[in-house]
Amino acid sequence: MTNDPLARMARALEERFGTKIPVASGQAGAESLARLLEHRSQRRYTPQPVSPELLQLLFACALSSPSKSDLQQADIVHVRDTVKRTAIADLISDMPWVRSAPVFLVFCGNNRRIRQVAELRGKPFANDHLDAFMNAAVDAGIVMTTFIHTAAAAGIGCCPISAVRNHAQIVSDLLELPDWVFPVAGLCVGYPAEEGKITARLPLEVTVHVDRFGEAGIAAKIDAYDRRRVAKQPYAKQRSVERYGKAEFYGWSEDKARQYSVPERADFGAFIRGKKFNLD
Numbered sequence: 086m087t088n089d090p091l092a093r094m095a096r097a098l099e100e101r102f103g104t105k106i107p108v109a110s111g112q113a114g115a116e117s118l119a120r121l122l123e124h125r126s127q128r129r130y131t132p133q134p135v136s137p138e139l140l141q142l143l144f145a146c147a148l149s150s151p152s153k154s155d156l157q158q159a160d161i162v163h164v165r166d167t168v169k170r171t172a173i174a175d176l177i178s179d180m181p182w183v184r185s186a187p188v189f190l191v192f193c194g195n196n197r198r199i200r201q202v203a204e205l206r207g208k209p210f211a212n213d214h215l216d217a218f219m220n221a222a223v224d225a226g227i228v229m230t231t232f233i234h235t236a237a238a239a240g241i242g243c244c245p246i247s248a249v250r251n252h253a254q255i256v257s258d259l260l261e262l263p264d265w266v267f268p269v270a271g272l273c274v275g276y277p278a279e280e281g282k283i284t285a286r287l288p289l290e291v292t293v294h295v296d297r298f299g300e301a302g303i304a305a306k307i308d309a310y311d312r313r314r315v316a317k318q319p320y321a322k323q324r325s326v327e328r329y330g331k332a333e334f335y336g337w338s339e340d341k342a343r344q345y346s347v348p349e350r351a352d353f354g355a356f357i358r359g360k361k362f363n364l365d
């Protein structure tokens with residue numbers, strides 16, 4: 086594989102979006118941009134440990150992310166205890182990378198601290214509504230994303246695990262998360278054992294809008310995406326064959342429609358309300 090960042094960018098852009106997206110020859114930050122474009126979730130790791138020093142550095146990078154109103158509502162739990170690690174891996178046994186990753190983290194939204202700050206300063210906390218939950222969740226997602234990208238810069242691969250939310254209460258109890266602190270996603274972390282593949286994304290004309298939201302021709306555009314994606318990365322397995330039969334053509338839209346025809350985490354709202362959030 087070439088090391089020239091411009092060539093890497095061109096290749097990654099084409100693989101990701103199925104089209105050539107021009108890049109200026111003297112583009113600043115080409116190396117960083119190429120790495121971002123080459124992103125892939127990594128689910129297989131070598132046994133090489135991630136040193137505690139590097140992990141601390143990656144935490145510091147991640148927690149340097151922007152934060153809504155500087156409220157700093159994202160926390161990271163490093164699950165080091167093998168009993169707790171095993172308990173989480175047992176809950177998510179269909180994802181063996183949760184067990185095999187050298188490091189497992191849980192990124193949490195924390196709307197508790199700012200309520201403590203209000204109390205410490207003797208002020209009313211007048212923002213007990215849905216936005217409080219949203220802000221903490223967004224901050225945690227941003228911090229996790231920064232962690233993933235800075236880890237990649239250090240040669241480390243990651244895979245987010247929203248499946249921790251399938252067992253939100255158990256994970257919360259295991260990690261002793263108090264009221265107003267909730268798991269957003271787990272993260273497997275380790276040195277990648279394989280190169281991995283770039284996953285195709287919807288074209289920018291579907292996901293980038295100018296001045297107003299638009300969805301003209303959406304069905305045809307999704308169909309074209311399905312075909313481009315399947316040509317490169319056919320699905321190894323179809324979901325819910327017993328319910329929907331075996332599709333002759335099985336693309337992303339069929340897979341996602343089948344996936345979301347089954348309720349997923351319908352109890353999460355109750356869990357979050359149980360954390361004392363007011364979701365009105």
Ligand SMILES: Cc1cc2nc3c(=O)[nH]c(=O)nc-3n(C[C@H](O)[C@H](O)[C@H](O)COP(=O)(O)O)c2cc1C
Pocket residue numbers: 124125126127180244245246247248249270282283284
């Ligand atoms: C919030 C979030 C939760 C995710 N949860 C899981 C998960 O539980 N298990 C898993 O294997 N991958 C999970 N992923 C990884 C996605 O499946 C992956 O990002 C997607 O298939 C696109 O692939 P790519 O990251 O290689 O581009 C998650 C990703 C995100 C952003």
